[in-house]
Amino acid sequence: MQKFVCEVCGYIYDPEEGDPDGGIEPGTSFEKLPEDWVCPMCGAGKDEFSVED
Numbered sequence: 001m002q003k004f005v006c007e008v009c010g011y012i013y014d015p016e017e018g019d020p021d022g023g024i025e026p027g028t029s030f031e032k033l034p035e036d037w038v039c040p041m042c043g044a045g046k047d048e049f050s051v052e053d
Contacts, residue, residue, distance in 0.1 A: 003052040004030045009042040012052060 001015035013019070013033075018026040022040055024033060030049070038045055 001029055004049040005052045006039045006042065006044050007048050007050055008044040009039065011039050011041040013039075013049065 003015070004013045005011070006013075013030055015029050016026060018024040018028050019037075019040055020026075022037065024037070030046075033046060035046065039048070
């Protein structure tokens with residue numbers, strides 16, 4: 001699964017890890033994140049993320 005990086009703060013969402021503090025289970029792809037999910041570091045929306053190179 002691809003990782004996604006927050007363009008605002010550099011946080012990397014790794015689907016294999018999920019976002020346990022945000023209630024997102026490991027194995028959750030970025031596309032399956034709720035639309036209201038935000039970056040756990042800076043609060044940016046999903047539209048501020050891009051595929052990590």
